[in-house]
Amino acid sequence: MEVTSQLKWNPILADPTGKRQLKPRTLGKTMVMDKGLGMLAFQDLLQTSSNHVDMIKLGFGTSPLYPQSVLQSKINLAKENNILIYPGGTFLEVAVTQNAVDSFFDMILALGFNGIEVSDGTIQMDRRQRNKLIARGIDEGLEVVTEYGKKGWGSSIELAELIDTVLIDTELGASLVTIEARESGIGVGIFDGEGKCKDEELHSVMTSISGNKLLWEAPLKTQQVHLINSLGPDIHLGNISPDEVIALEALRRGLRSDTLLSLGKK
Amino acid sequence: MEVTSQLKWNPILADPTGKRQLKPRTLGKTMVMDKGLGMLAFQDLLQTSSNHVDMIKLGFGTSPLYPQSVLQSKINLAKENNILIYPGGTFLEVAVTQNAVDSFFDMILALGFNGIEVSDGTIQMDRRQRNKLIARGIDEGLEVVTEYGKKGWGSSIELAELIDTVLIDTELGASLVTIEARESGIGVGIFDGEGKCKDEELHSVMTSISGNKLLWEAPLKTQQVHLINSLGPDIHLGNISPDEVIALEALRRGLRSDTLLSLGKK
Amino acid sequence: MEVTSQLKWNPILADPTGKRQLKPRTLGKTMVMDKGLGMLAFQDLLQTSSNHVDMIKLGFGTSPLYPQSVLQSKINLAKENNILIYPGGTFLEVAVTQNAVDSFFDMILALGFNGIEVSDGTIQMDRRQRNKLIARGIDEGLEVVTEYGKKGWGSSIELAELIDTVLIDTELGASLVTIEARESGIGVGIFDGEGKCKDEELHSVMTSISGNKLLWEAPLKTQQVHLINSLGPDIHLGNISPDEVIALEALRRGLRSDTLLSLGKK
Numbered sequence: 001m002e003v004t005s006q007l008k009w010n011p012i013l014a015d016p017t018g019k020r021q022l023k024p025r026t027l028g029k030t031m032v033m034d035k036g037l038g039m040l041a042f043q044d045l046l047q048t049s050s051n052h053v054d055m056i057k058l059g060f061g062t063s064p065l066y067p068q069s070v071l072q073s074k075i076n077l078a079k080e081n082n083i084l085i086y087p088g089g090t091f092l093e094v095a096v097t098q099n100a101v102d103s104f105f106d107m108i109l110a111l112g113f114n115g116i117e118v119s120d121g122t123i124q125m126d127r128r129q130r131n132k133l134i135a136r137g138i139d140e141g142l143e144v145v146t147e148y149g150k151k152g153w154g155s156s157i158e159l160a161e162l163i164d165t166v167l168i169d170t171e172l173g174a175s176l177v178t179i180e181a182r183e184s185g186i187g188v189g190i191f192d193g194e195g196k197c198k199d200e201e202l203h204s205v206m207t208s209i210s211g212n213k214l215l216w217e218a219p220l221k222t223q224q225v226h227l228i229n230s231l232g233p234d235i236h237l238g239n240i241s242p243d244e245v246i247a248l249e250a251l252r253r254g255l256r257s258d259t260l261l262s263l264g265k266k
Numbered sequence: 267m268e269v270t271s272q273l274k275w276n277p278i279l280a281d282p283t284g285k286r287q288l289k290p291r292t293l294g295k296t297m298v299m300d301k302g303l304g305m306l307a308f309q310d311l312l313q314t315s316s317n318h319v320d321m322i323k324l325g326f327g328t329s330p331l332y333p334q335s336v337l338q339s340k341i342n343l344a345k346e347n348n349i350l351i352y353p354g355g356t357f358l359e360v361a362v363t364q365n366a367v368d369s370f371f372d373m374i375l376a377l378g379f380n381g382i383e384v385s386d387g388t389i390q391m392d393r394r395q396r397n398k399l400i401a402r403g404i405d406e407g408l409e410v411v412t413e414y415g416k417k418g419w420g421s422s423i424e425l426a427e428l429i430d431t432v433l434i435d436t437e438l439g440a441s442l443v444t445i446e447a448r449e450s451g452i453g454v455g456i457f458d459g460e461g462k463c464k465d466e467e468l469h470s471v472m473t474s475i476s477g478n479k480l481l482w483e484a485p486l487k488t489q490q491v492h493l494i495n496s497l498g499p500d501i502h503l504g505n506i507s508p509d510e511v512i513a514l515e516a517l518r519r520g521l522r523s524d525t526l527l528s529l530g531k532k
Numbered sequence: 533m534e535v536t537s538q539l540k541w542n543p544i545l546a547d548p549t550g551k552r553q554l555k556p557r558t559l560g561k562t563m564v565m566d567k568g569l570g571m572l573a574f575q576d577l578l579q580t581s582s583n584h585v586d587m588i589k590l591g592f593g594t595s596p597l598y599p600q601s602v603l604q605s606k607i608n609l610a611k612e613n614n615i616l617i618y619p620g621g622t623f624l625e626v627a628v629t630q631n632a633v634d635s636f637f638d639m640i641l642a643l644g645f646n647g648i649e650v651s652d653g654t655i656q657m658d659r660r661q662r663n664k665l666i667a668r669g670i671d672e673g674l675e676v677v678t679e680y681g682k683k684g685w686g687s688s689i690e691l692a693e694l695i696d697t698v699l700i701d702t703e704l705g706a707s708l709v710t711i712e713a714r715e716s717g718i719g720v721g722i723f724d725g726e727g728k729c730k731d732e733e734l735h736s737v738m739t740s741i742s743g744n745k746l747l748w749e750a751p752l753k754t755q756q757v758h759l760i761n762s763l764g765p766d767i768h769l770g771n772i773s774p775d776e777v778i779a780l781e782a783l784r785r786g787l788r789s790d791t792l793l794s795l796g797k798k
Contacts, residue, residue, distance in 0.1 A: 007600075007642050010635035014596040016626055036512030038310025044570020048602055061521025062512050064280040068273075070314055090523050094282055097530055103276035110273045122523040151523040182523075184487075221716075246568030246594050255593025257622050257654040257683040257714075264629055302778030304576020327787025328778050330546040334539075336580055356789050360548055363796055369542035376539045388789040417789040448789075450753075 016254040016264035017233060023051060023082060028252060029176075031055035031215060031238035032245060033183060036062055039070050042077065045242050050081045052249040055145075057117065057238070059183065060090040075112050089119025089147050092133065097123055101133075109140060118169075119147035121180055131172060138173040145215065149180025149189045157189055157201050159208065166209050178238060179205075181217035185239070189217070197226050211235060224248055225258040233263060282520040282530035283499060289317060289348060294518060295442075297321035297481060297504035298511060299354075299449060302328055305336050308343065311508050316347045318515040321411075321504070323383065325449065326356040341378050355385025355413050358399065363389055367399075375406060384435075385413035387446055397438060404439040411481065415446025415455045423455055423467050425474065432475050444504060445471075447483035451505070455483070463492050477501060490514055491524040499529060548786040548796035549765060555583060555614060560784060561708075563587035563747060563770035564777060565620075565715060568594055571602050574609065577774050582613045584781040587677075587770070589649065591715065592622040607644050621651025621679050624665065629655055633665075641672055650701075651679035653712055663704060670705040677747065681712025681721045689721055689733050691740065698741050710770060711737075713749035717771070721749070729758050743767060756780055757790040765795055 012018070021027050032053055037045065045053070056078050063071060078085035087108065095104035108116060118133045130146075137144040146169040148162050149155055157179070166177045180189050187193045190201050205214075211231060217239040218224050227235055233252040240248055250256040254263030278284070287293050298319055303311065311319070322344050329337060344351035353374065361370035374382060384399045396412075403410040412435040414428050415421060423445070432443045446455045453459045456467050471480075477497060483505040484490050493501055499518040506514055516522040520529035544550070553559050564585050569577065577585070588610050595603060610617035619640065627636035640648060650665045662678075669676040678701040680694050681687060689711070698709045712721045719725045722733050737746075743763060749771040750756050756776075759767055765784040772780055782788040786795035 007639060009596040009639055010632050012630045012632050013593075013623075013627060013635060013639070016630055036314065036509065038307070038314045040306050040310045040572050041570070044572045048568065048570045048598060051599075052597065059513070060523065061279075061516050061519070064275040065318065065512050065515050065519075065521070066314060067317075090526065091279075091521065094521060094526060094530065095279060097526070098278045098282055100276050100278050103279060107273060107275055107279070122526050243568065246597050247591070249597050250593050253593070253597075255597070255623065255626060257592065260622065260626060260629065260654050264626065302580065302775065304573070304580045306572050306576045325779070326789065327545075327782050327785070327792075330541040331584065331778050331781050331785075331787070332580060333583075356792065357545075357787065360787060360792060360796065361545060363792070364544045364548055366542050366544050369545060373539060373541055373545070388792050 012265070016260075018265050020233070020253055023054065025054065027212060027234035029054035029215070029236040030240055030245065030248060031057060031236070032242055033057050033059050033219070033239040034242060035059040035183065037242060039073055041242070042074050045245065046077055046081050049245045049249075050083070052245050053081075053083055055084040055086075055238070058085070058087050060088040061094055063087045063091055072111060079112065079114060084115045084143055086113055086115035086117055086143075086145065089117035090122060092116060092118060093120065093123045096125065096129070105136065105140060108142070113142070115143040115145060117145050117147055117178065118174070119178075119180070121147060121149060121151040127168070131168070134169060134172045134174055144174045145176045145178055146174045147178040147180055151180060151182055151188065153187045154193070155180070155188050157205065159204050162205065163208055166213055170213055176215045176236065177213055178215040179217060181219065181223075181239060183219055183239060185217070185219040185223055191223065195220050195223065197223060199230070202230065206231065221247070224251055228252065228259060229262055233259070278531070282526075284531050286499070286519055289320065291320065293478060293500035295320035295481070295502040296506055296511065296514060297323060297502070298508055299323050299325050299485070299505040300508060301325040301449065303508060305339055307508070308340050311511065312343055312347050315511045315515075316349070318511050319347075319349055321350040321352075323504070324351070324353050326354040327360055329353045329357055338377060345378070345380060350381045350409055352379055352381035352383055352409075352411065355383035356388060358382060358384060359386065359389045362391065362395070371402065371406060374408070379408070381409040381411060383411045383413055383444065384440070385446075387413060387415060387417040393434070397434070400435060400438045400440055410440045411442045411444055412440045413444040413446055417446060417448055417454065419453045420459070421446070421454050423471065425470050428471065429474055432479055436479055442481045442502065443479055444481040445483060447485065447489075447505060449485055449505060451483070451485040451489055457489065461486050461489065463489060465496070468496065472497065487513070490517055494518065494525060495528055499525070544797070548792075550797050552765070552785055555586065557586065559744060559766035561586035561747070561768040562772055562777065562780060563589060563768070564774055565589050565591050565751070565771040566774060567591040567715065569774060571605055573774070574606050577777065578609055578613050581777045581781070582615070584777050585613075585615055587616040587618075587647075589770070590617070590619050592620040593626055595619045595623060604643060611644065611646060616647045616675055618645055618647035618649055618675075618677065621649035622654060624648060624650060625652065625655045628657065628661070637668065637672060640674070645674070647675040647677060649677045649679055649710065650706070651712075653679060653681060653683040659700070663700070666701060666704045666706055676706045677708045677710055678706045679710040679712055683712060683714055683720065685719045686725070687712070687720050689737065691736050694737065695740055698745055702745055708747045708768065709745055710747040711749060713751060713755075713771060715751055715771060717749070717751040717755055723755065727752050727755065729755060731762070734762065738763065753779070756783055760784065760791060761794055765791070
């Protein structure tokens, strides 16, 4: 054992691009969507992939469905691994709908979440209410990630609206604006009814907005490949399945067929 | 830790419907299809989701493919968590085909399974033989779940036949009649070749048969959403992937976009 | 416990075909594609399915993305279970592209992998270079599996080329030639753009080449069913998801609807 523990991969084999940032990184963040992992699976994820995971979202309203000790352990373990962990924005939308925003923040803070997501994917929310929620999160010492886009089938991106949203949200202190694609990646935002990317919309976004403010939800491998090959390996990608974290890291580094020739140093 | 262990979610955040039954429940049962989980994954499932799982089916003929100690541990752990655990009906069909029904029951009982499934999804079985198998299961002290429907591509529901089946099976002591949709949910029973629900068939079933006798196999999320939004969150749903148990519970409680507006208390 | 540990399944229930070889087997090998399992999940796989797994491929260039202790533990555990474990061929293609073949072999041997895959699915490689890599693997005491086929969309099988490849590769010492289908099984090799098998190509291959030299990548269940029902349960199958190992074993033994009537002894 001692022998091999001193051996190291030739760096060109571990990262043919020669450019992958280590954590904490400012480029190429990966956000994992956890929609119900058990505690052992969660430990497995972090033992294996802690270096490749920057953010974990506990999808939609799953947070209150765990035994509290499990939820608490997830939060603690994520933070020990320098990972931002936060409940899905839909859960805050539930709190808004049920007039329980105070309860929501009390519990989020007591549990030790270090972030929240502010979204209006399902409910109507005016700009003033959105501002208030972002400001409250910041005031409480949380990292605030916002989300742009509706979850309904066939939703799309209104460029002027997105530009405004990014400007205002980040000015209020949000660290990133997530571009909605749901867990499915089908028929929502920049993805059409077959999950293919609407490239004209994509490019009009990229020419107007600084890429490193945007977190692209891209649950399907074809979407990850397309976005990496279009925008480079340093884009932020989200709603990654826990099973796909290492495979995505391989894509980012040119260690998989889809990016080997385009990204590897020649 | 002590602090947060005393904190509780505001009930309106944990269940915006205000109506979800706790276990043991008579409405809204969830049946998980286990097609080969390892022992740690099985422990993970029950530690995380024991409150959300009512039944576990060890899919088709997987039972004899485990090391016996693993199988035994799964059965014990399920029963400790008040969960009905039983082998898939196809396995009993194998036993019928191979003239090994006595061996089947001997082993099921020795291992401590607390249920069986009686089906004829693949083989031909006349009403007399079905009656005998149901009666034998009941005599042995097992809970008997039956299944209606053929596994072949394009199979559909014959309403009169289903009504008869439910009547006779439950009179003989079966607790539930499962509506076949396989692991795939495509091209079988009430689901068409794209996995979409045939609503006319669905409604003719619901107007003729008491819903809480039926266990709908609905492996795909779109199917779960459609059935919950059509028939309510209290229907019994089955062939749920272990990975999707918490996500389904979120759907039942209005904690996910697809049911937030339709189910949450206003 | 003692009681049930002495009980055994009636053999006709555990294997209705009566023909399944035990490990180490020459027919019907199963190769699992591991694209990033955690260590607990890997232990789970082997505890539950060691008897059903002959080979494990650490997909494409994932090997250097693990913490080294995790990678080392995977390799050791696989070998203790008499399983061939090797990095995906794409990783060797990366090494070729980066002029780092020596580093590649040094590290593979130091870590204790017992096999390699030689492929040209992404890069161009002439016959001489392929020969050299196969010979080097054999010289180093590794089992060499080769791969035939391009990963690009719509790739297909050139029969004469495949026949030559199998002849030369095996004469040089390769144990098996893998037929490329990627992780997706869509639009590659013998599978069309919907993942359906091109039966004419399949049959022309089978009439020209000895089946037990070929390892068919068949990630989708429909593909596994089709190949087993066309070519028999004793074909070698690869790129099986860890979650599907037991389900595939059930298919091979006639313990699932799709093969119950075609394979079970009558």
